[in-house]
Amino acid sequence: MSYAHLVDETQVKAAHREAFRTTPLTMWSTPRTRPIRVFLTTVPYDNMKLGYGINKKNKKGNVYGYTPPLGLGMLARVAKDYGCEVVVNDAGALSDDFDDLLQKIIDFKPDIIGYSVFTANFMQAVESIDQVRMHPILKDALVLIGGPHVYTFRESVLKEIPADIAVYGEAECDLLEILEFYDKKRESIEKVNGIFFRTDTEIKKNGEEHTSRSLDNFGFPDWDQFDFSLYRNMPGQVRRHPMTSMVTSRGCPYRCNFCFQAGRFADKYRRYSPEMVIKEIQHLQAKYGIKEIQFWDDIFFINKKWVEKFCGLIKKHKIDISWSGYARVDLVDPDLLKLAKESGCWNIFYGFEVGTQEMLDFLDKRATLQQAVDACRWTKEAGIIVRGSFMVGLPNETPEIGKKTIDFALELDPDYANFNIFFPEPGTGLYDLALKSGRLLSHSYLGRGVPVYLPEAYDSPDQVRAIQAEAFKRFYFRPSYILKRILRVRTLAEIRQYWDGFLMLLSMGQTKVKYAFATESSKNGQESRNVF
Secondary structure, eight states, X not given: OOOGGGOXXXXXXXXXXXXXXXXXXXXXXXXXXXXXEEEEEOOOOOIIIIIHOOOOOOXXXXXXXXXXXXXXXXXXXXXXXXXXXXXXXXXXXXXXXXXXXXXXXXXXXXXXXXXXXXXXXXXXXXXXXXXXXXXXXXXXXXXXXXXXXXXXXXXXGGGTSOOSEEEOSOHHHHHHHHHHHHTTSSSOGGGSSSEEXXXXXXXXXXXXXXXXXXXXXXXXXOGGGOOGGGOOOSTTSXXXXXXXXXXXXXXXXXXXXXXXXXXXXXXXXXXXOHHHHHHHHHHHXXXXXXXXXXXXXXXXXXXXXXXXXXXXXXXXTTOOOXXXXXXXXXXXXXXXXXXXXXXXXXXXXXXXEOSSHHHHHHTTOOOOHHXXXXXXXXXXXXXXXXXXXXXXXXXXXXXXXXXHHHHHHHHHOOSEEEEEEXXXXXXXXXXXXXXXXXXXXXXXXXXXXXXXXXXXXXXXXHHHHHHHHHHHHHHHTOHHHHHHHHHHOOSHHHHHHHHHXXXXXXXXXXXXXXXXXXXXXXXXXXXXXXXX
């Protein structure tokens, strides 16, 4: 049976040029009498409800599932160093709706508005930028977009989003050049690297020719922009507050065919020096009282010598910090894990992915099930919490293979497990495969609990959802698992986190939309979409 007829072509409306001004090639001829004002923002998007199907109502100031938008923080530092007045607004963590965000932008009176756009919140980005473009007070503001979605769909994104400039290159360098153009220090928009921009008749592309890509030259985010009391991530994933996320590297040398970071636009792997990271941690503690850091590197443990130097510096300087990071199962050993534990590492996230070697090889993971078993055991023996990620609903998967993934998760018995329904990340090998198969149900990201691809061996999207529901139920509602969690409780804060996590589990999968196509965007996001 072909599913090509189910692909929704109406979910992305065209960015009508008459709805907003095109990017002028000579801008703001009147001399400036004040610094450039730059407003950088995420998109109004309920990460818990729309991303994971969790319907537990969060309150402002205690919102789970968010960490500081580090990319915008990096851009804020560039703009501030240039002399701009800068605001970073994290709309999701602040529970902003579209009207809230619009009013904040109007009040700030920015010259430049920058949006960070992900595939997950693409439709919300379109709606928010539509509001900005149509508002008379903001008609002269320059609207920029960047982020993973722009990076992937660079050739077409300005046809869909009514922004002026799409930044696809090294954003820190590109923003500096945009500011120089705004300030008439660059003779034309064509001299700005790494962007798509509008003219009166077409969308044009500038190549990228930056020479220096060392992260040590980029520095770190403008941490002053963040209210750290907002960030709590998921229950059980943070022990001490205030916390922040941090990135010590960019890119990934591995080529797993389901991962955006390994796709056709994969970035060259680079990393800050251990000394520079340690200095920044000391700064975070001294100025903001940070007690815990979640390292969001794709693979924090990728280089054993780097990690050893990092851990050694923490011990040398007697830094009291709790931290966690991502690792591959083939890159850890007992000695490295012991060293990490001694320096404050308390949990590690592994992408276990699937429960059969055939599927692991199909994903080009370049690891084995035995390595997963060993890594999980060694990590526990070192006294470090194990978090694991698994996927169901993959190409080539059958319901029987899906159940084997659940069985493998139970065998590994990590402290926490996440079971995501496969989403074909644009730009990856599996996205191309899903597209060619005719079984891609939607081009939109509808959350990790909503199937947008139907494997050959599955009869319906409901069958995929049933596998995911079975995985969560079998893993988290085991009497032995519940008893272990109870015996580990030491503080009232831990009890609250476990309770919140329990309520979230109960609410998963209760979204009104099980599998849907976006036909229009609205404040209610997913609730407004049609069900087939």
